[in-house]
Structures are given as structure tokens and as C-alpha cells.
Amino acid sequence: MSGLRDRLARHLKPGKAAAAPEAGAEQRQAELTPEQEQHGPAEGGGPAACPLSESAAGAGGGPAREPAAAPIAEGGAPADARSGSGQADEPAAPAAPAAPALAHPEAAAWAKLDAELYEFSAGSFVRRVRTYPMDAYHGRYRLDALHEHVRELEAFHPEAEPVHAEGLLFFDTETTGLGVGAGNVAFLVGIGYYEAGRFVVEQLFIRHPAEERAMLAYLEEKMKRFTHVVSYNGRTFDWPILQNRFILNRMRPDIDRLLHLDLLHPSRSLWKHSMPSVRLGKVEEAQLGYAREDDVSGAFAPELYVLYLAEGKTDVLRGVFVHNERDIVSLAALSALITRYLADEEPLEPKSPGDLFRLGQWLLKMNRLASAEKILELGFSRLQEQGEEGRAVSGDLLLRYAAYYKKAGVRDRAVELWNRLIRQAGPAAAAPVEAYIELAMHYEHGCKDYALALELSREALDVLRQRRRLLRRSEKAADEERRIAHRIDRLQRKLRDCGKSVSGRKASAKAAIPSKPPGQARPTKASTKPSGKPRPAYAADSLFDVARNPG
Incomplete structure (x- = not known):
């Protein structure tokens, strides 16, 4: 030992x-x-000697010791030798004589x-x-x-x-x-x-x-x-x-x-x-x-x-x-x-938009609907303030707020947050695929703008394939890629049924997405390159310029 x-x-x-x-x-x-x-x-x-709370100990409010030989009623609560207030500075009651417990060697x-x-x-x-x-x-x-x-x-x-x-x-x-x-x-x-x-x-x-x-x-x-x-x-x-x-x-x-x-x-x-x-x-x-x-x-x-x-x-x-x-x-x-x-009594001033979102979601689960809506509204307003100040916000947090407003039926705020997430990604990084898919669903089913929904679906497929080149291929990513390809085929059929050109709305589709901040150039798309034999992958100027065609 x-x-x-x-x-x-x-x-x-x-x-x-x-x-x-x-x-x-x-x-x-x-x-x-x-x-x-x-x-x-x-x-x-x-x-x-190690008080649980320094403030309590300084005020004389630390834990009071129970006398080791205090009589205890059998099977009941401990018979405290002090008064009901439990203050540590009160004198103890007279001790009972010769408690048998102390006779034990231990x-x-x-x-x-x-x-x-x-x-x-x-x-x-x-x-x-x-x-x-x-x-x-x-x-x-x-x-x-x-x-x-x-x-x-x-x-x-x-x-x-x-x-x-x-x-x-x-x-x-x-x-x-x-x-x-x-x-x-x-x-x-x-x-x-x-x-x-x-x-x-x-x-x-x-x-x-x-x-x-x-x-x-x-x-x-x-x-x-x-x-x-x-x-x-x-x-x-x-x-x-x-x-x-x-x-x-x-x-x-x-x-x-x-x-x-x-x-x-x-x-x-x-x-x-x-x-x-x-x-x-x-x-x-x-x-x-x-x-x-x-x-x-x-x-x-x-x-x-x-x-x-x-x-x-x-x-x-x-x-x-x-x-x-x-x-x-x-x-x-x-x-x-x-x-x-x-009880909605805790101060909320020092809390971030992420803290407010999680608090609001928990209050919804606890059936505190009024408090939850007020806190989520406060969190959204702080997100807006951060956007005006040019500060980046976690993409996962933007997606969570957008999902909440989508479920609540406030589609305008959800669309605003998805667009903000795409703009925030910038040309050097790919935005989450979820933002493109959610916007494609919105324009297909909500606005019936099939051309814009098709362009957003293509953007999502490009981002997913770009990510596939950087990360190990997984079955989940393959399933998601098949679902996006199926969405693209469906949108193309809808455009043909409407008698519209499949690729005629690409320019207007780009214009519908809010522009990126000034000074940031758009990444070059494979679809805008001149037709002809594509360059091999090893001849690309950078990894992000690799042709995005399947295979």
C-alpha cells in the first residue's frame, strides 16, 4: 500500500x-x-479549515459543526445541539454526559x-x-x-x-x-x-x-x-x-x-x-x-x-x-x-447570442413559451448587431437560429440568415451545404422560382464535391450527393414542363442571392469556363480551380 x-x-x-x-x-x-x-x-x-464559501466564512456564515456526542433520536432526524437558526457563533447547548460512542477506540x-x-x-x-x-x-x-x-x-x-x-x-x-x-x-x-x-x-x-x-x-x-x-x-x-x-x-x-x-x-x-x-x-x-x-x-x-x-x-x-x-x-x-x-429572473446582459439561443430552446422544452420567445428575440437582435459591426458568427449558430424561425413560420428571417451564412463564408471557404439546400427548398416550394432553386442546388453540389476532394469519402456524403442530384433532375423537369430554358436564368439566380461584401471577388465557377477539353487536375492553378464535374 x-x-x-x-x-x-x-x-x-x-x-x-x-x-x-x-x-x-x-x-x-x-x-x-x-x-x-x-x-x-x-x-x-x-x-x-477549508470553508465552502469564502464570502460566507468571512461573514460568519460557514458550516456549523455538530457535536460528535449529540444525542440522536433512533431512526429520526438529528437532534441539533444548537438553536433553530443554525448560526455558527451561537453557544452550544450543554452536552449530554458520557456518550457511549466515544468509548470506542476509533x-x-x-x-x-x-x-x-x-x-x-x-x-x-x-x-x-x-x-x-x-x-x-x-x-x-x-x-x-x-x-x-x-x-x-x-x-x-x-x-x-x-x-x-x-x-x-x-x-x-x-x-x-x-x-x-x-x-x-x-x-x-x-x-x-x-x-x-x-x-x-x-x-x-x-x-x-x-x-x-x-x-x-x-x-x-x-x-x-x-x-x-x-x-x-x-x-x-x-x-x-x-x-x-x-x-x-x-x-x-x-x-x-x-x-x-x-x-x-x-x-x-x-x-x-x-x-x-x-x-x-x-x-x-x-x-x-x-x-x-x-x-x-x-x-x-x-x-x-x-x-x-x-x-x-x-x-x-x-x-x-x-x-x-x-x-x-x-x-x-x-x-x-x-x-x-x-422564473425569468436571471440577468441576460452578459450572455452571447449562442447562450441566449440555448436558453430559449431549453425554456421552450420546459413549456415557458413567453420567456423563450423573448430571449430568442433578444438573441436575434444581438446577431443583427454583430452583423452590422462586421463580426463573424458561428455558422452552426446561424443555422440553428434559421431552423428555429423556419419551424416558427417566420420564413423571412430564416432566408436572411441562410443568405448571411453564404455571404459570411467568402471566396476562401465553402459555405455549409445546408444553407444552399434550405434556400433551394424555399425558392422551389415557397416562391416557385425553379430556376433560382436549380442554381442553388448546383451550388450545393459544387460545394459538396469540393469538400469530397478534401475529406475522406463517406457513405453519408454519398447519400447527400445523390439527393442533391435527384433535386437537380426534378427541377430541370419542372423547367422543361414550364417551357423555360434550363440554363437561361443563371444570371438572375446569382442576382437573387445578396451580394458579397465589397472588395471580395467571387470564386471562379467551372460552369463559366469556356467549352473545350478541360485541363487535367494537376494543371489547375489551385485546388479550388479543379473542375467540379463528377468523376
Whole structure:
């Protein structure tokens, strides 16, 4: 195990765990129970030396520690030794005399992590409780911000019962692996909930597999008063693992009644294309304004648990507990942000046209039609401003806005965006084939201008063949080329049926497409070259001058 410890030494950073005691240590020393005075206070000040929110800690609103020997009602909620406000600077109630938990040889070691050996009717396990006042900040958002618009979460389950903040159970696990099979064990289950004017985080840890049944029995009893589960990728990972563990322990709790709010799905809809990753740590940094320091990655949690099982030292688990605690608090803050988007209360000034489009599309999916239309209109206006300033916009974004307006029946804006995409490409690059095809469909079926639709289809075929010379040929590109060729044949038949020349409208077709910006010459087309024997490909002046005839 020495090799494993050496490999993890870079991530554990033991030197920082023994930092100087935080401010207020003298006050906590006065709150020690008689048993803590006998064994001594926790070394290094425990995980509270790394507050979850610097702003909250500076204001005295950081997490309050639960006394390790506080009496807990069997099967019920933790009996807090503090008043209902949960403020960290309030004096603790008189401690109960001689709690039997500290008599265990490991009790002092777990007390250093602000945890306790918890005795439940089904057995024992390790429990760690942290409480936060409602005015504590996690990044830019207070923990009580969720209460203001919590009913907006009903958009996830419109036909279900009303949502209340006290009915939400924030849920996250640390497991021994990444699969959902029988061999994957959740050795640490973290839950968070609002209770008595504070936010409570409970972490349930098993020292060995024999304690799993007791932990699950406690969790089953705890979940009875909640109506919704809030997680991050929990629908496909954490929750199925928990269900499997109940089955393997021959327990059948009524947990299927809980409605799931998986915040990974709205995070993907909103930020997948604007962020390199939508992992919870990245989302909380970019969207919540909270950056973790000295955080132990969840990928190392299984190895640290194995190291604990081998050596029995609790200090290697400190980072795992703090990481899981931060995940739970981030779920509450991220839920508040999601409700503000649904309530149309989040500022939109700093958002780009791409951010506004994705937000509008997500609101459409959540049936917030009025807000979605307003946000998409704002995004379109900012696209227009960027066009007037001469700034290029992502072609994919222009296509997405055009597709939205096409579906909404606003054809003029869709045509404007397709034409802008063709102009924006310029002579040095080929515009996306989709823009030519969409315009060809518009002029064929909407305007009945078959000649212009034919010219646009030919342009699309030229772009596709030009791209084929640069990229490896694929079956998808071949199918698209056959569809365009079929469209060209159909348009030629329609022109012949109308008694018009197939190639007589080429000049007018070019004029119908808005001209390119001044100073940019049009690329030479193969169709405008004089007739005769074409030059071989190797004799072309450039790659883009290669004849575009098939073959």
C-alpha cells in the first residue's frame, strides 16, 4: 500500500491539512464536550479549515459543526445541539454526559473529521453532519435563494404534486467503481435538506461492507418525508446503484415514489456548447462563481477508500468527505440558479447570442413559451448587431437560429440568415451545404422560382464535391450527393414542363442571392469556363480551380 499512498500524495497535500487553526478556534474549544476534553480537540481544526464559501466564512456564515456526542433520536432526524437558526457563533447547548460512542477506540479518530460512530437499530456506521445558516453563500448565490422560486421546479414534473424546499433531498454518492453492477458499493452517501431554517448535510460512511445494511436502513427511514430527489447524473448512476444495494440487502423501501430532478440534463442543454465540460466542478465555477481549492477529485475516492481499508487511518478520507460535502451544497445553489432561469429572473446582459439561443430552446422544452420567445428575440437582435459591426458568427449558430424561425413560420428571417451564412463564408471557404439546400427548398416550394432553386442546388453540389476532394469519402456524403442530384433532375423537369430554358436564368439566380461584401471577388465557377477539353487536375492553378464535374 506504500506505492498507492505515494501515488496519491500529490493530490492529498497533507501539508495543508495541518494548517494553522482557523479563527474562532478558541470559541469551539469552549464548546467541547467532557469526552472531547479528555481526548483533546480535533487536530488542524477539521474540514472547517477549508470553508465552502469564502464570502460566507468571512461573514460568519460557514458550516456549523455538530457535536460528535449529540444525542440522536433512533431512526429520526438529528437532534441539533444548537438553536433553530443554525448560526455558527451561537453557544452550544450543554452536552449530554458520557456518550457511549466515544468509548470506542476509533471514536477519537473519527472526531477529528467531525464525524461520529452512529448507533442505529440495524447496526452502526459513521455519520458526519454539517449545518449551514440560510444566509450562507455558495459562490454568488445564497442557500435560501431556492425558496423564492422553488415552485418553478414543477416544470420538470408538471402533473406531480407541488414542490416545496423542505421536500427536496439533495443526493450524491462516492462509490468503489464506475459501473452500476452488483460489485459497485456506495461507501459514502451524502444527503442534504432544508430543516428548521438551516441547510443540513449528512454523510453516511461504512467502514466495511457489514455496516451497509445499517446505513441503508437509516437512509430508508430518512427518505420517508421527502418528495423529490435532486442529483447530478444521479438518474443514470447514483440512484440505480442505491436501488441495487437495497435489493442485494433484501430491502424493499418505497423509494420509487420519489420524483427525480437530475440537474445534469438542464446543464447540458444550457452550457454544453459554451463550456469544455459540464462536470459539476466546472459548472459551479463558471455559472455559480465558486472555485474549489485543494479539492480531491472524485476519481480518487475509490483508491482512498481502499487505502483506508488497508491501513485503517481516517486522515486519508478527509478530502473525500469535503469533496462530497461541496457537491451537496453545489446542488442546492445550482437548483436556485435553474429556478431563476425558469422564473425569468436571471440577468441576460452578459450572455452571447449562442447562450441566449440555448436558453430559449431549453425554456421552450420546459413549456415557458413567453420567456423563450423573448430571449430568442433578444438573441436575434444581438446577431443583427454583430452583423452590422462586421463580426463573424458561428455558422452552426446561424443555422440553428434559421431552423428555429423556419419551424416558427417566420420564413423571412430564416432566408436572411441562410443568405448571411453564404455571404459570411467568402471566396476562401465553402459555405455549409445546408444553407444552399434550405434556400433551394424555399425558392422551389415557397416562391416557385425553379430556376433560382436549380442554381442553388448546383451550388450545393459544387460545394459538396469540393469538400469530397478534401475529406475522406463517406457513405453519408454519398447519400447527400445523390439527393442533391435527384433535386437537380426534378427541377430541370419542372423547367422543361414550364417551357423555360434550363440554363437561361443563371444570371438572375446569382442576382437573387445578396451580394458579397465589397472588395471580395467571387470564386471562379467551372460552369463559366469556356467549352473545350478541360485541363487535367494537376494543371489547375489551385485546388479550388479543379473542375467540379463528377468523376
